[in-house]
Amino acid sequence: MHSRRQFLTRSAQAAVALTLARHQAFASAAQKSGLADVYKEDFLLGTALSTHTLAEKNTQVLDLVAREFNAITAENCMKWGVLEPEPGQWQWGPADEFVNYGQEHNMAVVGHTLVWHSQAPLWLFKDEQGNPISKAALQERVEQHINRIMGRYKGKIHTWDVVNEAVDEDKGWRQTGFYKILGPDYMEQIFRLAHAADPNAHLIYNDYNMHDPHKRAFLVDVFKGYRQREVPIHGVGMQTHVGLDYPDLKEFENSMKAYIDLGLALHMTEMEVDVLPVAWEFTGAEISTGFEYSDQLNPYADGLPDKVQQQLTDRYVQMFELFLKYRENIARVTLWGTSDAESWKNNFPVRGRSNYPLLFDRDWQAKPAYHALKKLKTEA
Numbered sequence: 001m002h003s004r005r006q007f008l009t010r011s012a013q014a015a016v017a018l019t020l021a022r023h024q025a026f027a028s029a030a031q032k033s034g035l036a037d038v039y040k041e042d043f044l045l046g047t048a049l050s051t052h053t054l055a056e057k058n059t060q061v062l063d064l065v066a067r068e069f070n071a072i073t074a075e076n077c078m079k080w081g082v083l084e085p086e087p088g089q090w091q092w093g094p095a096d097e098f099v100n101y102g103q104e105h106n107m108a109v110v111g112h113t114l115v116w117h118s119q120a121p122l123w124l125f126k127d128e129q130g131n132p133i134s135k136a137a138l139q140e141r142v143e144q145h146i147n148r149i150m151g152r153y154k155g156k157i158h159t160w161d162v163v164n165e166a167v168d169e170d171k172g173w174r175q176t177g178f179y180k181i182l183g184p185d186y187m188e189q190i191f192r193l194a195h196a197a198d199p200n201a202h203l204i205y206n207d208y209n210m211h212d213p214h215k216r217a218f219l220v221d222v223f224k225g226y227r228q229r230e231v232p233i234h235g236v237g238m239q240t241h242v243g244l245d246y247p248d249l250k251e252f253e254n255s256m257k258a259y260i261d262l263g264l265a266l267h268m269t270e271m272e273v274d275v276l277p278v279a280w281e282f283t284g285a286e287i288s289t290g291f292e293y294s295d296q297l298n299p300y301a302d303g304l305p306d307k308v309q310q311q312l313t314d315r316y317v318q319m320f321e322l323f324l325k326y327r328e329n330i331a332r333v334t335l336w337g338t339s340d341a342e343s344w345k346n347n348f349p350v351r352g353r354s355n356y357p358l359l360f361d362r363d364w365q366a367k368p369a370y371h372a373l374k375k376l377k378t379e380a
């Protein structure tokens with residue numbers, strides 16, 4: 001049994017971690033005038049940066065990102081299969097460039113992600129002969145991977161999405177190669193390895209559909225066990241891939257409260273608002289899911305009607321009102337991209353649609369939702 005005092009001590013530790021997670025923003029926000037500046041006393045405001053956006057070196061775009069946001073997440077370049085497509089063939093270029101950009105602009109740099117079943121290299125679960133890998137060998141690979149990446153960016157990347165999407169809504173632990181080979185306590189092992197690799201890093205578990213009551217109940221149980229066994233975890237990433245009318249914000253808030261009660265810092269890690277019709281009732285973000293294109297599923301190919309633009313704005317405001325209510329416990333709100341042109345939602349879960357989920361339009365102009373979020377703070 002843990003006493004209330006012990007619990008408060010842990011909450012206090014989480015609060016320190018939260019303060020640290022915000023620290024960088026305060027340092028840099030003074031000379032900026034974008035949206036992140038408006039929210040600087042509430043939480044970090046971030047965006048995902050793609051390898052393409054960095055490689056293009058369009059200074060107008062890169063200046064806009066640096067002005068509007070004070071945190072960045074690597075959209076793809078730090079995923080295992082992208083970093084090390086063949087054993088030992090490390091592709092550091094884009095990841096280094098991403099980290100340098102963040103440092104140059106005084107942004108909080110988020111590492112995404114150390115262990116995830118998607119975008120993992122095909123060779124990972126096989127030995128040199130092409131047979132299924134042993135537990136000991138996979139443990140070794142995971143440990144080396146974590147040490148190498150976290151070691152390279154020590155002191156530069158402060159927050160890590162340590163494990164991504166390890167839980168299925170209905171069935172508990174997702175039956176990934178990591179789970180099957182490393183065993184049911186694999187996530188706990190990985191958090192311990194990450195903490196050993198960089199004891200100063202803020203370590204979070206990241207997942208989608210975090211409002212789901214089954215997923216919440218399962219994770220609350222897991223995290224309570226972590227508290228008892230002193231597993232080093234500091235925060236929870238709620239991906240926040242939402243739509244105009246899902247998820248139920250009451251359930252979303254219930255999940256926020258449940259994680260806060262465990263002394264964990266909240267990060268909204270991959271937010272966008274999908275405005276398109278839901279295909280086959282699918283509202284998840286498991287990236288291997290796909291549905292066939294039809295014109296019916298792509299109603300705004302020629303532009304977004306005013307009515308839907310307004311719904312999008314209202315939804316952003318509604319969600320940010322919720323975030324402000326819990327600002328004491330939220331370290332960061334990150335959008336999954338800046339301009340609608342670059343959103344993965346144009347191709348997921350149906351390829352080739354025109355979606356409008358972000359705060360800047362296809363010409364990188366601020367949308368009504370952006371102005372509404374500014375107003376929400378300045379007129380409060």
Ligand code: XIL
Pocket residue numbers: 075076164239270285287344
């Ligand atoms: C997405 C990227 O945005 C796409 O470019 C890529 O093709 C697939 O992955 N959950 C995550 C993110 O944690 O890494 C995913 O990003 C979106 C769902």
